[in-house]
Amino acid sequence: MRNISDLIEQYLKEILHKSSESAVEIQRSEVADKFSCVPSQINYVISTRFTLEKGYYVESKRGGGGYIRIQRVDHPSLEAVQRHISQTVGNQIDQNASEGLIYQLEEADFLTDREANLLRAAISREVLTVGLPLRDQIRANVLKAMLIVLLIK
Template identity: 50%
Template sequence: MRHNISDVIEAHLKQIIEQNNRNIIEIKRSELAARFSCVPSQINYVINTRFTEERGYLVESKRGGGGYIRIQRLVHSDKTDLLTELIEAIGREVSQQVATAIIERLVEDRFLTVREAKLMISVLDREVLAFQLPTRDELRARLLKSMLVTLKYH
């Protein structure tokens, strides 16, 4: 299996976070870029797309010479609390990208199986929800919320 540099950086950061008892790490963008022989903007891309709130992370960044990036994995031991938080975060509309990130988070947190996630993602796909925007994102939000409420209470 071939991985691109973004996948490798993401996996590296997730491994470090897992090894840390507090689920929080601080990294220097320049040091990480040097380690992976890439430009610092590649690190920014990975952080901004792979470590989002929907995916279960809080990111704090301080720029400058002594700058750092702090990444914290949000851990929920209670399934109901996590699902409630996600339902509230969805709002009136949700993009396919954000919906997929939420579902992938539930797989990572072992609240969903990979099979269940694939079913959910397939239902929420833009090809299935063949409506114009914003109707498509509104319908996707309603469907996803309904699925999460079902998970919450069953």
């Protein structure tokens, strides 16, 4: 069974997908009431699952009548993605940044679910069992090599 964070994420993605503007404004308290949780749970989901690395821009206004605006960032062209990869990955990349990049590519349909899962498995710290900074350097090399093959379809 999925946890509450997964359910909140799915709900927010659904209402975002239905939005004609690729953006949605929500009130923490209303969403918290819907899921019978505390508003800080909504904050947690938004701050961890709706990040810029994952293709979202979040704006928040606190106080009475406050809201959270979640906006989907447009998917770039393949050329822009390739430039972004070379800038983002560089000579080393940590696991969080690499997973964010994979997530963006998957959401933009540059990678299939299977390809994204294979990438995640290949670059995980459980597989790359060497110390830092060597692990981040190996991860960058593996990630770049695999993405070059996968994105030239």
